[in-house]
Amino acid sequence: ETGVTQSPTHLIKTRGQQVTLRCSSQSGHNTVSWYQQALGQGPQFIFQYYREEENGRGNFPPRFSGLQFPNYSSELNVNALELDDSALYLCASSSGLNADTQYFGPGTRLTVL
Amino acid sequence: AQSVTQLDSQVPVFEEAPVELRCNYSSSVSVYLFWYVQYPNQGLQLLLKYLSGSTLVESINGFEAEFNKSQTSFHLRKPSVHISDTAEYFCAVSEIGGATNKLIFGTGTLLAVQP
Numbered sequence: 001e002t003g004v005t006q007s008p009t010h011l012i013k014t015r016g017q018q019v020t021l022r023c024s025s026q027s028g029h030n031t032v033s034w035y036q037q038a039l040g041q042g043p044q045f046i047f048q049y050y051r052e053e054e055n056g057r058g059n060f061p062p063r064f065s066g067l068q069f070p071n072y073s074s075e076l077n078v079n080a081l082e083l084d085d086s087a088l089y090l091c092a093s094s095s096g097l098n099a100d101t102q103y104f105g106p107g108t109r110l111t112v113l
Numbered sequence: 114a115q116s117v118t119q120l121d122s123q124v125p126v127f128e129e130a131p132v133e134l135r136c137n138y139s140s141s142v143s144v145y146l147f148w149y150v151q152y153p154n155q156g157l158q159l160l161l162k163y164l165s166g167s168t169l170v171e172s173i174n175g176f177e178a179e180f181n182k183s184q185t186s187f188h189l190r191k192p193s194v195h196i197s198d199t200a201e202y203f204c205a206v207s208e209i210g211g212a213t214n215k216l217i218f219g220t221g222t223l224l225a226v227q228p
Contacts, residue, residue, distance in 0.1 A: 044218075
């Protein structure tokens with residue numbers, strides 16, 4: 001059984017650029033959630049996708065957007081990057097909206113200069 | 114809405130000593146409770162969880178946590194720590210039966226085990 005994978009591992013961008021982060025969910029999982037973890041903080045919920053539809057969103061501006069594909073993999077897109085977007089971005093998958101546990105990938109470290 | 118408080122940002126402890134990492138939560142609805150561990154430059158790993166039943170839950174590597182509903186706490190304990198337990202520990206909750214199973218995290222506690 002393959003766990004949650006994310007790519008790339010690290011990424012450096014400049015202010016104003018756009019970035020796409022990718023996540024492959026664990027086998028059999030149809031729900032993907034994205035979290036932002038700033039340095040020294042706990043992860044903050046960005047949004048969740050269930051069967052290709054957004055299902056719930058945290059307190060993040062619209063320039064944070066996402067997609068989920070038929071194979072349940074997912075993308076997180078961030079437009080007009082700001083310095084404060086520098087963080088570890090974590091993807092987590094679960095077997096449904098009512099699943100009690102989410103399983104996390106290793107994360108993508110984004111640095112905005 | 115839910116919130117999680119981890120009052121200790123850092124807990125230094127000597128190897129083989131006992132440790133307790135504190136977690137308190139606030140919620141108007143029933144929640145599941147979790148402890149996740151994050152080793153340097155890695156993602157989050159599930160350490161243990163409380164869903165229902167016995168209020169004492171255990172992990173395979175010697176950690177345990179006790180759900181106390183009246184005190185809205187879910188403290189993590191280990192009777193004897195190892196150097197390899199050095200990591201950031203996050204307490205989290207999720208709403209039971211909510212529209213999403215999103216996790217609300219505390220700010221984390223760095224467990225620093227010294228020889």
